[in-house]
Amino acid sequence: MIIDSRSHLPQLSDxxxxxxxxxxxxxARAGLGAVFxxxxxxxxxxxxxxxxxxxxxxxxxxxxxxxRMPLVPIARGKGAWLYDPAGNRYLDSISSWWxxxxxxxxxxxxxxxxxxxxxxxxxxxxxxxxxxxVELAERLSALTQRTLGHAFFASDGASxxxxxxxxxxHFWRNGGCADKREFVCLANxxxxxxxxALGVTDVAIFKDAYDLLIRNAHVVASPAVAGVDAAxxxxxxxxxxxASSLAxxxxxxxxxxxxxxxxxxxxxxxxxxxxxxxxxxxxxADEIAVGCGRTGTFFACEQAGVWPDFLCLSKGIxxxxxxxxxxxxxxxxxxAFYDDDVTRGFxxxxxxxxxxxACRAALATLDLFDSANVLAENTRKAALLRxxxxxxxxxxxxxxxxxxxxxxxxxxxxxxxEAKRTFSRRFFxxxxxxxxxxxxxxxxxxxxxxxxxxxxxxxxLAQRTRDTLDATFAERxx
Ligand SMILES: *Cc1c(COP(=O)(O)O)cnc(C)c1O
Numbered sequence: 001m002i003i004d005s006r007s008h009l010p011q012l013s014d015x016x017x018x019x020x021x022x023x024x025x026x027x028a029r030a031g032l033g034a035v036f037x038x039x040x041x042x043x044x045x046x047x048x049x050x051x052x053x054x055x056x057x058x059x060x061x062x063x064x065x066x067x068r069m070p071l072v073p074i075a076r077g078k079g080a081w082l083y084d085p086a087g088n089r090y091l092d093s094i095s096s097w098w099x100x101x102x103x104x105x106x107x108x109x110x111x112x113x114x115x116x117x118x119x120x121x122x123x124x125x126x127x128x129x130x131x132x133x134v135e136l137a138e139r140l141s142a143l144t145q146r147t148l149g150h151a152f153f154a155s156d157g158a159s160x161x162x163x164x165x166x167x168x169x170h171f172w173r174n175g176g177c178a179d180k181r182e183f184v185c186l187a188n189x190x191x192x193x194x195x196x197a198l199g200v201t202d203v204a205i206f207k208d209a210y211d212l213l214i215r216n217a218h219v220v221a222s223p224a225v226a227g228v229d230a231a232x233x234x235x236x237x238x239x240x241x242x243a244s245s246l247a248x249x250x251x252x253x254x255x256x257x258x259x260x261x262x263x264x265x266x267x268x269x270x271x272x273x274x275x276x277x278x279x280x281x282x283x284x285a286d287e288i289a290v291g292c293g294r295t296g297t298f299f300a301c302e303q304a305g306v307w308p309d310f311l312c313l314s315k316g317i318x319x320x321x322x323x324x325x326x327x328x329x330x331x332x333x334x335x336a337f338y339d340d341d342v343t344r345g346f347x348x349x350x351x352x353x354x355x356x357x358a359c360r361a362a363l364a365t366l367d368l369f370d371s372a373n374v375l376a377e378n379t380r381k382a383a384l385l386r387x388x389x390x391x392x393x394x395x396x397x398x399x400x401x402x403x404x405x406x407x408x409x410x411x412x413x414x415x416x417x418e419a420k421r422t423f424s425r426r427f428f429x430x431x432x433x434x435x436x437x438x439x440x441x442x443x444x445x446x447x448x449x450x451x452x453x454x455x456x457x458x459x460x461l462a463q464r465t466r467d468t469l470d471a472t473f474a475e476r477x478x
Contacts, residue, residue: 094438098257102320108364116132130356149331165250183217188222203258228265231268255294263404291311374451381406407447428440434471447461
C-alpha cells in the first residue's frame with residue numbers, strides 16, 4: 001500500500017540556489033546494510049560493512065535491522081562532511097551524535113592535539129597534575145564567573161551524571177543528612193545509560209529491560225509537555241512532601257534532546273533554582289547535549305540567569321574529538337569533602353580521568369569560541385536555516401517546527417502504524433541517498449549541525465531534508 005503521495009507537497013524550487021539532485025543511488029534493498037551501487041569503488045564500502053557486521057556490535061542498534069538498514073563506512077572527514085571509502089560524501093547534519101562543533105579534521109584542534117601528542121599523551125590525575133587539566137578547569141570556572149570553582153573529570157556523559165549523583169548524596173551524608181538519598185528527574189528525561197544514569201532517565205525503550213536493576217528516581221512533569229506553571233507546581237508538591245529525602249533534581253536545561261528535541265522556556269529553570277534553594281535540594285544541570293553554545297549561550301543555564309550546584313559537560317566540550325566529561329561544582333560543595341578523614345573525600349575515579357589529549361582538544365575548542373564570534377555567527381546562521389525551512393510549515397504532515405540555538409526539529413504526523421514504526425530507519429536511508437547523515441528520533445526529524453556549516457551548506461541541508469521527507473512519504477510500506 002502506498003501510505004502517502006507526494007502530490008500534497010509544496011513545489012520545491014531552486015530559489016535557494018541549491019540544485020535539485022537526481023537520486024544518486026537506488027534505495028537500500030540489497031541486504032546486509034547495503035546502500036551502494038554495485039560498482040568496484042563501492043565494493044570497498046561493502047567489504048567494510050560486511051566485516052563490521054561480522055565483528056562489531058554497534059551501539060543503540062537492533063543489529064537485525066541492518067539486514068535492510070544501511071551501515072555507512074566512513075573513511076575520513078573534513079569540515080561538515082564525512083566521506084566513505086568509495087568517495088561518496090555525507091553532510092554530518094547531527095554533528096555525529098551531537099558532539100562535533102567545529103567540523104571534522106579541524107585544523108586548529110588537529111594542531112593542538114599533535115603538539116600535545118608529542119608532549120604528554122597521558123598521566124594519571126590522582127597524585128599528578130598537568131597543564132591541560134589545570135587550564136581547562138580554570139577556564140571553565142571562569143566561564144561561570146567562578147560560581148562553579150572546581151572541576152571533576154571523567155570520560156563519558158553517563159559517568160559525569162553518575163559523579164554528580166554520587167557527589168550530591170555524599171555531600172548530604174558528610175553533612176549529617178544521610179536521609180537525602182533520592183533523586184528527581186523530569187518526564188522523558190535522558191541522562192545516559194549506565195545503571196545509575198538510567199535511574200534518572202525516563203525513556204522506556206532504554207530502561208524497561210533493566211528495570212529490576214535500577215533505583216528509580218521520582219519522575220515529575222516536564223515543562224516541555226505540561227507547561228512551566230504546571231511543571232513547577234508538580235515539583236513544589238513533591239518537594240513539600242519529601243524534601244528531607246531528596247538529594248538532587250537533575251534536568252536537561254532548555255531542550256530535552258533525546259526525548260525528541262522537546263523544548264521549554266528558560267523561566268522554568270529560574271523557578272526550579274528558587275525551589276531548590278527554598279527546600280535545600282541540589283540542582284544538577286546536565287548540559288552534556290545543550291552546553292558549549294548549542295542553545296545560543298555557552299551554557300544553557302545562562303539564559304535563565306541561574307547556576308546549578310553541579311553542571312555536567314561532555315559531547316561538544318572536546319570538539320567531538322575524544323571522550324571527555326566534566327562535572328563543575330561549587331566550592332562550598334568541594335569544601336564539604338575536604339577533611340582529615342579519607343572516607344569523607346570523593347574517591348571516585350576512572351583510569352583516563354583528565355586525559356591530557358582530551359583536555360587539550362577541549363582547550364583548542366574553547367580557543368575557537370574565543371577567536372571567532374561563534375555564538376553571534378550561529379544566531380545569524382540559525383536565522384538563515386529558519387527561513388530555508390519555512391516551506392515545511394505548510395506541509396500537511398509536519399507539526400511543531402521548533403528551534404533553539406542551532407537545534408531545529410519537527411514532528412512528522414504518520415497515521416499508518418508500520419510506516420510510523422519504520423519511519424526513522426527509512427528516513428535515514430533516504431537521507432543518505434541525498435548526501436545527508438540524519439537520524440530521526442522516532443518520527444521527530446531534527447538537525448543539529450556543526451557550527452562550521454557554510455551558508456550554502458545550510459541551504460542544502462534544508463532543501464534535501466525536504467526532499468528526504470518527500471521521498472520517505474512516497475515509499476511503499478507493506
Ligand atoms: C548523550 C547524553 C548523555 C550521556 O552521555 P554519553 O557520553 O553518551 O554517556 C547524558 N545526558 C544527556 C543530556 C545526553 O545528551
